[in-house]
Amino acid sequence: DVEARQRLKDSIVSGTGLIKDLTHELKALANRPFDRSVYERVAQDCGLKGWDDEVMDAVCGPRSKPKTLADKVVVDLESSRLDPGEGEVLIQVFNAYDTKLKDTRLFIEATGPWHRVTW
Known part of the structure; x- marks a missing residue:
């Protein structure tokens, strides 16, 4: 959804709204x-x-x-994809180029002792 992606981009720039809520909820997984x-x-x-x-x-x-549910949550929009430690479940939020969109977009990935899952 183009509109949702734009709202998320706007919230990243301002540091409020969606990105703040997203960060809070993902970090809660490390305690659940x-x-x-x-x-x-x-x-x-x-x-x-x-x-x-x-x-x-x-x-x-x-x-x-x-x-x-998660051992580690990393929200670093300037970083690139990280690999989890041995047996670790890592949730990472980062910006990267999307070849389908032909634009930079926000990635949310959960990686662990299974194949990578991306939203």
């Missing part, structure tokens, strides 16, 4: 623990084989010390 009960319910309801306590601990962290 996995809800293990949701994973357990899905595994049980769907009959997922192999989703035992060991797998749940690997995904969600042990019951006594749950993992958070």
